[in-house]
Amino acid sequence: MYYMLYNSQFDGSRCVAVVTGIDRRSENPKTGPLVHVWFLSADHRPNTYEDYGICGDCPWSGDRGCYVRLSTCCTIWDRWARGGYTDISGILPEHTRQYVRYGAYGDPGSMHLTSWEQLHAALAPRAWTGYTHAWAEPRCRYLRQYLMASTTRRDDPIARADGWNTFMVVRTDKDAEKSIKVWKDYGTIDRCKADVYGLTCRKCMLCCGAGRRMTARTRTVVMVAHGRMAKRMVIA
Numbered sequence: 001m002y003y004m005l006y007n008s009q010f011d012g013s014r015c016v017a018v019v020t021g022i023d024r025r026s027e028n029p030k031t032g033p034l035v036h037v038w039f040l041s042a043d044h045r046p047n048t049y050e051d052y053g054i055c056g057d058c059p060w061s062g063d064r065g066c067y068v069r070l071s072t073c074c075t076i077w078d079r080w081a082r083g084g085y086t087d088i089s090g091i092l093p094e095h096t097r098q099y100v101r102y103g104a105y106g107d108p109g110s111m112h113l114t115s116w117e118q119l120h121a122a123l124a125p126r127a128w129t130g131y132t133h134a135w136a137e138p139r140c141r142y143l144r145q146y147l148m149a150s151t152t153r154r155d156d157p158i159a160r161a162d163g164w165n166t167f168m169v170v171r172t173d174k175d176a177e178k179s180i181k182v183w184k185d186y187g188t189i190d191r192c193k194a195d196v197y198g199l200t201c202r203k204c205m206l207c208c209g210a211g212r213r214m215t216a217r218t219r220t221v222v223m224v225a226h227g228r229m230a231k232r233m234v235i236a
């Protein structure tokens with residue numbers, strides 16, 4: 001397992017990106033066996049009330065529906081704090097070219113361009129998934145080619161107009177179908193393959209941003225909120 005220190009572009013605080021799942025396969029049933037990158041505050045254990053440096057203005061931070069199990073984040077943070085991980089500069093060639101999920105916790109948008117490029121180049125993933133809630137911030141625009149903008153029905157058109165491929169969370173199946181009907185003329189719009197076909201992200205890998213050759217025609221993936229926090233999620 002590897003780590004990389006960086007300073008948050010949300011508030012300048014010290015943060016750490018921790019890479020897990022390389023030597024031990026992840027058992028997450030939704031994502032399948034991906035390598036996970038966790039963005040954590042370096043100076044305290046994960047706590048959604050105090051993690052502005054890595055969560056930014058995520059609408060689900062605090063008690064507003066964050067679906068990540070904090071106990072897992074704390075276990076990872078504790079192990080990193082005890083010196084249990086290797087600096088990313090020492091990554092072994094056989095640990096690159098994997099299928100990666102950026103943001104098992106925290107927002108990749110917390111990274112400045114230089115830190116992001118360093119991390120992405122070190123991992124050199126074969127394919128990846130990733131999302132940012134900070135898509136409206138001009139300093140995060142560089143991430144359009146790598147990540148999906150996390151949106152709701154209210155702000156999805158704004159993100160698309162800015163060239164993002166988007167990942168829109170809606171409350172119900174009916175909302176999902178309604179969105180597909182309304183917006184199919186403006187770009188490609190699909191239901192999340194996990195929702196519809198029960199695929200894992202590892203088999204799908206659709207949520208990988210707009211790519212190097214961004215076009216005017218964007219892609220949106222629609223997912224119905226699920227999991228233990230779904231009822232509490234703030235969804236506009």
Ligand code: SF4
Nearest residue numbers: 192194201204206207
């Ligand atoms: S569309 Fe595919 S990659 Fe994106 S969340 Fe759903 S299963 Fe995962």
